[in-house]
Amino acid sequence: MEKLVIRGDRDLRLCGEVRMSGAKNAVLPAIAASLLTSEEVRLSNIPRVKDVETILTLIAELGGAYKVDGDTVSLRVPKIRSDEASYELVRAMRASILVLGPLVARFGKAVVALPGGCAIGSRPIDLHIAGLQKLGATISLEHGYIQAQADRLRGAVVEFEKKTVTGTENLLMAAALAKGETILKNCAQEPEVVDLAVLLNKMGAKIEWLDADTARVRGVRELGGAAHDIIPDRIETGTFLVAGALTAGDFLLRNVCPEHTATVIEKLRASGAIVETEGENALRVAGSREVKAQDITTSPYPGFPTDMQAQFMVLLTQAAGTSIVTETIFDRRFSHVNELVRLGASIEVQGDKAVVKGKTLLSGAEVIATDLRASAALVLAGLVAAGETTINEIEHLDRGYERIEEKLRGLGASIERVKT
Ligand code: EPZ
Numbered sequence: 171m172e173k174l175v176i177r178g179d180r181d182l183r184l185c186g187e188v189r190m191s192g193a194k195n196a197v198l199p200a201i202a203a204s205l206l207t208s209e210e211v212r213l214s215n216i217p218r219v220k221d222v223e224t225i226l227t228l229i230a231e232l233g234g235a236y237k238v239d240g241d242t243v244s245l246r247v248p249k250i251r252s253d254e255a256s257y258e259l260v261r262a263m264r265a266s267i268l269v270l271g272p273l274v275a276r277f278g279k280a281v282v283a284l285p286g287g288c289a290i291g292s293r294p295i296d297l298h299i300a301g302l303q304k305l306g307a308t309i310s311l312e313h314g315y316i317q318a319q320a321d322r323l324r325g326a327v328v329e330f331e332k333k334t335v336t337g338t339e340n341l342l343m344a345a346a347l348a349k350g351e352t353i354l355k356n357c358a359q360e361p362e363v364v365d366l367a368v369l370l371n372k373m374g375a376k377i378e379w380l381d382a383d384t385a386r387v388r389g390v391r392e393l394g395g396a397a398h399d400i401i402p403d404r405i406e407t408g409t410f411l412v413a414g415a416l417t418a419g420d421f422l423l424r425n426v427c428p429e430h431t432a433t434v435i436e437k438l439r440a441s442g443a444i445v446e447t448e449g450e451n452a453l454r455v456a457g458s459r460e461v462k463a464q465d466i467t468t469s470p471y472p473g474f475p476t477d478m479q480a481q482f483m484v485l486l487t488q489a490a491g492t493s494i495v496t497e498t499i500f501d502r503r504f505s506h507v508n509e510l511v512r513l514g515a516s517i518e519v520q521g522d523k524a525v526v527k528g529k530t531l532l533s534g535a536e537v538i539a540t541d542l543r544a545s546a547a548l549v550l551a552g553l554v555a556a557g558e559t560t561i562n563e564i565e566h567l568d569r570g571y572e573r574i575e576e577k578l579r580g581l582g583a584s585i586e587r588v589k590t
Contacts, residue, residue: 174561174575176552177584178534183457184419184553184581190407190426191217191572192241192400196362198265199339200369200398201225204234204245205272206343207373209395214242215425216400220569224263228255232269246395250277257283257314263569264293270318271298271340274307275347280318284311289541289566291500297337301328305341305348325350325389333358333383333470339366345387346375354385360471361430365401372396402451404430406571408478409546411435413578414455415443416485416554421581423453433474434482440464441485463491463528468499480506480547487515488554489528496523506544509537513548513555534559542570549574553583562590 192215202225204211216222218241226236226243232255234247253273260266264285273280285293299309299316305323309316325348328341338358343366345352357363359382367377367385373396376388407426414421415438428435428447435445435453441464444456463486468476476499486493487510497503504524507517512535516527534557539545545567552559561567564587567574575585 171590172564173588173590174549174564175586175588176534176549176559176561178532178552178555178557178559179584180531180554180556182417182553182583184413184417184583185421186581187422187424188410188577188581189424190402190410193217193362193403194219194221194570195335196365197222197400198225199268199336199362199366200400201229201243201245202268202272203343203366203369203373204229205232205247205269206276206347207393207395208248210244210246211373211395212242212244212397214399216241216243217403217572219572220565221263221265224259225266228259228266228269231256231259253277253279254281255283260285264288265336267295267298268336268339270316271302271344274302274318274320275323275344278320278322280316282316284314284316289502289505289544291502295337297330297332297334298340301330301337301341302344304328305344305352323348325352325387327353327355329355330357335360335363338363342367342370342377342385342387345389346370346377346393348389350389352387352389354387355383357383357385358470359383361401361404361427369396369398372398401430402427405475405477407431407453408434408475409481409550411438411445411453411455412481412485413550413553415441415457415461416488416550418457418459419581420456421454422448423455424451426451426453428453433472434478437464437466437474437482441489461485461489461529463489463493465494465496467496470499476500476503477543479503480543481550483517483524483526484510484547484550486526487517487528487530487532491528493526493528494523495526498522505540506547509544509548510551512537513551513559531556533557536560536562538562539564539566542566546571549578553578
């Protein structure tokens with residue numbers, strides 16, 4: 171086990187420059203897409219994070235081959251020796267559900283463990299299942315596993331009851347090889363979904379967007395290989411932008427896509443931080459010691475991302491006044507609140523809202539992380555908490571952030587990874 175030890179400083183100013191990694195939530199569906207073809211799929215700018223290792227293990231267990239060389243992974247799945255995604259892998263990472271669509275579409279069968287819930291709430295996959303059934307898959311749920319079968323999927327009109335990121339991704343991949351035309355309505359519009367469609371079209375799929383959340387997919391018999399650059403991680407970008415705002419720092423973020431982070435940037439500017447684009451793919455953030463309170467409500471892209479809710483809440487603990495944070499996507503995504511209160515924050519949860527009263531001076535303590543973004547929030551709080559903050563169980567953090575302590579140290583933070 172490992173922990174992070176942070177020596178916080180209320181007057182810390184992060185300075186210098188830092189390079190963002192490729193997006194975890196873009197590389198996972200892109201790796202799953204390699205199941206759709208027998209040819210090589212080569213992905214570059216991949217983040218070296220635990221979730222990538224997990225899904226590559228899953229691809230290998232299914233019978234695929236892969237080779238990682240620096241920030242590039244080459245995958246090839248000429249055939250499969252198993253069509254089962256085991257419970258231990260799915261439990262380790264619910265995004266393993268992304269192999270369901272490709273396996274059924276190309277091989278006619280998939281057996282995937284039900285993901286179950288996690289620290290941020292119940293994580294149903296009924297919309298994935300309903301969509302695949304519309305395309306003609308026969309699906310049964312037995313012994314905690316989804317068994318899906320189809321001789322060949324057939325195009326259909328699928329309207330998602332609510333926006334689902336991986337549900338949309340599963341259906342884009344399945345429809346790409348279905349016989350005939352599929353129309354997907356009420357699709358998630360996250361950049362990672364749009365980028366998956368770009369990759370699939372490079373592989374020979376025929377996907378076009380009829381409007382922002384309606385896709386038309388004309389199925390093809392088979393798909394080929396492709397080379398693709400993974401887009402920058404907009405949530406890592408948002409996390410570091412908040413670090414700059416929180417510490418009244420002044421630094422550059424490289425390898426970013428500003429438009430993917432527009433809503434977070436807008437809220438940071440409203441809180442008093444300066445955020446400027448520097449050329450094509452860099453941002454400059456300069457924080458202010460006077461942080462303005464404001465209300466945040468999470469919603470599907472292009473709204474304020476739920477994956478930035480915990481991190482932004484830390485900034486709001488330093489704002490003068492009261493802020494209301496409303497979480498509309500997940501039913502239990504306030505696990506970071508109790509830990510922030512232990513660091514000295516004044517936050518009260520009332521249903522889907524958290525009422526944050528600031529400004530509170532934070533002081534270091536031993537805290538525990540329960541999910542990926544809650545962990546990131548505790549790191550941010552530790553930076554400006556007087557004294558030492560120890561964050562235990564940082565395997566959650568390592569699932570989605572590449573070398574976060576090195577990146578923060580490079581900006582002037584005092585943070586170490588320690589074996590326990
Ligand atoms: C993706 O999860 C992301 N993960 C999550 O990021 C992100 O928080 C989430 O989208 C929302 O933006 C990946 O892309 C790998 P959803 P996903 O399906 O696809 C409900 C992180 O920190 N729903 O968009 O699982 C669901 O309960 C992770 O990087 C159903 O009801 O989320 C939720 O309330 C955490 N039935 C809402 O929809 C379904 O079949 C959105 O979930 C599917 C979802």
